Amino acid sequence: MGHIATTIDSFHRGRFVLVQPKTGAHRAGVDALLLSACVADGFDGHLADLGSGSGAASLAVLSRCEKARASLFEISETMVELARQTKAQSNNAHLADRVDIHLADITANGMKRAESGLSPNTFDWVIANPPFNEADDRRSPHSERAFAHVMDGKTIELWSRTAASVCKSDGHFSMILRPQSLGELLAGFMGRFGGMRITPVQPRLNEDATRILVTGKKGSKQKLQITPPLILHAGTGRDFTERADAIINGLQSLDPPS
Amino acid sequence: MGHIATTIDSFHRGRFVLVQPKTGAHRAGVDALLLSACVADGFDGHLADLGSGSGAASLAVLSRCEKARASLFEISETMVELARQTKAQSNNAHLADRVDIHLADITANGMKRAESGLSPNTFDWVIANPPFNEADDRRSPHSERAFAHVMDGKTIELWSRTAASVCKSDGHFSMILRPQSLGELLAGFMGRFGGMRITPVQPRLNEDATRILVTGKKGSKQKLQITPPLILHAGTGRDFTERADAIINGLQSLDPPS
Numbered sequence: 001m002g003h004i005a006t007t008i009d010s011f012h013r014g015r016f017v018l019v020q021p022k023t024g025a026h027r028a029g030v031d032a033l034l035l036s037a038c039v040a041d042g043f044d045g046h047l048a049d050l051g052s053g054s055g056a057a058s059l060a061v062l063s064r065c066e067k068a069r070a071s072l073f074e075i076s077e078t079m080v081e082l083a084r085q086t087k088a089q090s091n092n093a094h095l096a097d098r099v100d101i102h103l104a105d106i107t108a109n110g111m112k113r114a115e116s117g118l119s120p121n122t123f124d125w126v127i128a129n130p131p132f133n134e135a136d137d138r139r140s141p142h143s144e145r146a147f148a149h150v151m152d153g154k155t156i157e158l159w160s161r162t163a164a165s166v167c168k169s170d171g172h173f174s175m176i177l178r179p180q181s182l183g184e185l186l187a188g189f190m191g192r193f194g195g196m197r198i199t200p201v202q203p204r205l206n207e208d209a210t211r212i213l214v215t216g217k218k219g220s221k222q223k224l225q226i227t228p229p230l231i232l233h234a235g236t237g238r239d240f241t242e243r244a245d246a247i248i249n250g251l252q253s254l255d256p257p258s
Numbered sequence: 259m260g261h262i263a264t265t266i267d268s269f270h271r272g273r274f275v276l277v278q279p280k281t282g283a284h285r286a287g288v289d290a291l292l293l294s295a296c297v298a299d300g301f302d303g304h305l306a307d308l309g310s311g312s313g314a315a316s317l318a319v320l321s322r323c324e325k326a327r328a329s330l331f332e333i334s335e336t337m338v339e340l341a342r343q344t345k346a347q348s349n350n351a352h353l354a355d356r357v358d359i360h361l362a363d364i365t366a367n368g369m370k371r372a373e374s375g376l377s378p379n380t381f382d383w384v385i386a387n388p389p390f391n392e393a394d395d396r397r398s399p400h401s402e403r404a405f406a407h408v409m410d411g412k413t414i415e416l417w418s419r420t421a422a423s424v425c426k427s428d429g430h431f432s433m434i435l436r437p438q439s440l441g442e443l444l445a446g447f448m449g450r451f452g453g454m455r456i457t458p459v460q461p462r463l464n465e466d467a468t469r470i471l472v473t474g475k476k477g478s479k480q481k482l483q484i485t486p487p488l489i490l491h492a493g494t495g496r497d498f499t500e501r502a503d504a505i506i507n508g509l510q511s512l513d514p515p516s
Contacts, residue, residue: 180481182456183444190441198440200458200484209484223438226458226467229487 004078008089012250016059016092019085026079028056030232030248031176031211034201035129036060037247037254038174038215043068045124048166050106050159051075054082055099057127062095064250071117073104107158110165118166126163126173130155156181160188167218174215185214195222199254200229204236213254230254262336266347270508274317274350277343284337286314288490288506289434289469292459293387294318295505295512296432296473301326303382306424308364308417309333312340313357315385320353322508327356329375333363365416368423376424384421384431388413414439418446425476432473443472453480457512458487462494471512488512 005022011033020027036057039047044067049058052072062068074080083101086092104116106128114120156177163173173193177185179200189196193216200209209229234241246252263280269291278285294315297305302325307316310330320326332338341359344350362374364386372378414435421431431451435443437458447454451474458467467487490502504510 179456179484182440182482182484183448186441186444198437200487202486206486208486212484224440226437226440226470228460228464228466229458 006082006085010091011056012060012063014091015063015250016095017086017089018054018056018059019082019089020054021078021082026053026076028053031129032056033060033248033250034211034213034230034254035127035174035176036064036250037252038127038176038213039065039068039125039172039253041065041253041256043125045171046071046122048118048123048126048163049073050126050128050163051131052083052101053079053129055086055101057129058099059086059092059095060250061127062098064253069098070100071123072099072101073106073116073118074101075103075105077103106162107155113162113165118162120165121168123166124168124171126167126171128159128163128173128175130159130175130177156184156188160192164192164218169218171218172215173218174213177212177214179209179212182212185212189214189216192216193218194220194224196224197227197255198224199227202229202231204233205231227255264340264343268349269314270318270321272349273321273508274353275344275347276312276314276317277340277347278312279336279340284311284334286311289387290314291318291506291508292469292471292488292512293385293432293434294322294508295510296385296434296471297323297326297383297430297511299323299511299514301383303429304329304380306376306381306384306421307331308384308386308421309389310341310359311337311387313344313359315387316357317344317350317353318508319385320356322511328358329381330357330359331362331364331374331376332359333361335361364420365413371420371423376420378423379426381424382426382429384425384429386417386421386431386433388417388433388435414442414446418450422450422476427476429476430473431476432471435470435472437467437470440470443470447472447474450474451476452478452482454482455485455513456482457485460487460489462491463489485513 006019007022009018039061043065047061047068047070049072052074055072058070058072062070072083080103087096087099102117104118196216199213201211202209231241232244264277265280267276297319301323305319305326305328307330310332313330316328316330320328330341338361345354345357360375362376454474457471459469460467489499492499
């Protein structure tokens with residue numbers, strides 16, 4: 001681990017920090033923070049973070065929900081080590097005893113998953129930021145190969161299967177994906193999670209969505225809903241909208257209690 | 259036909275009229291006008307209108323696109339008769355020679371469909387407003403029965419199959435549906451239509467979508483997109499937003515040329 005360059009970055013206006021690779025796709029960004037915002041305000045249960053990286057989404061949930069605890073599951077030994085360094089940061093001392101970290105393959109069979117801590121019917125909320133989100137963004141947006149890769153359905157199907165397995169009977173599952181994965185998403189949720197709420201994320205008011213946030217409830221028969229979009233930036237500048245700023249800084253969830 | 263009470267209603271600020279049942283689910287409303295707006299401005303090809311009712315969506319396309327022609331396909335003999343009366347109205351004389359009307363079962367097999375005018379590879383744009391849109395809205399929004407009815411996948415699957423059959427190789431297909439039919443929709447389009455553009459329709463700025471408009475292109479490998487929503491009403495009143503008013507009155511398509 002001595003040979004990977006890292007940075008220590010501050011999130012939620014200094015309320016927690018992350019130890020991250022200095023460069024590359026594993027650096028946490030807006031996606032992880034948006035995903036964390038799917039978890040309801042006041043959540044006080046046990047969170048499973050599938051593909052946790054160095055822990056950005058989980059720490060963002062713990063920072064906003066003071067009674068929650070989180071289990072991180074990550075296949076990269078490097079990222080697991082950075083998550084451990086993150087947990088050990090003095091700036092994260094108020095969160096550290098609510099975090100455990102596991103080296104795990106989300107797509108493994110049930111017995112192997114359970115050995116890595118992904119036990120059936122265990123978690124109250126599961127969140128996932130599947131890895132191809134970054135991988136595909138570096139390809140040509142219109143290449144057929146990228147399309148085929150996204151639409152083969154394996155990744156979201158396998159992650160959804162694992163999420164349904166480890167989720168308690170009334171638990172929730174939230175994912176962040178690109179819009180073109182909508183077909184895979186609905187196929188993966190079908191028969192496992194219902195009552196889906198889909199929130200398109202638009203860079204600006206008049207631009208197509210670049211991400212979708214989705215939350216479903218295990219076994220729910222409620223109808224799918226499409227909420228008003230989350231708009232990230234106001235006008236044409238780099239400033240976040242008031243709502244996006246509050247969400248990204250852990251001041252509110254995506255759907256605050258009304 | 260003498261025994262059904264009808265009204266003659268004006269659309270597009272008087273630019274065409276419809277002969278419709280005085281009451282009931284077959285009366286055309288905002289849905290038909292929104293569906294018509296999926297067809298691009300300047301469209302000059304041959305439109306197929308699946309489940310045309312008395313012709314609202316088709317006439318709205320012909321009223322906006324002066325070189326287009328339309329074939330209406332409808333299973334109800336009553337509605338076919340009203341469509342014929344609609345075509346015969348003197349107020350529609352400028353549209354009548356671009357309209358033909360067919361009694362047809364959209365879900366019939368290929369040979370029967372062709373006999374009713376639904377011939378393979380014939381149409382440049384297909385539009386559809388499947389009948390359960392109205393039927394289900396009168397049920398409890400949360401009933402499991404309604405959910406099962408919507409999610410059995412048969413209607414949208416069969417209508418999409420017919421749409422793909424009658425559409426020319428570079429033709430388009432547009433539908434209006436409720437958000438909870440999104441799973442069926444994507445399953446029905448898969449392998450038939452790509453480059454889908456999904457536009458959520460919200461009653462108001464901060465309310466969940468109540469309809470989705472979707473357009474796909476036959477055989478396209480382009481990625482699915484979710485556009486900014488169409489907001490119907492401004493503030494809390496009954497007034498339409500400027501954009502919705504222009505769309506509903508045939509002054510512009512859903513996506514005007516930029």
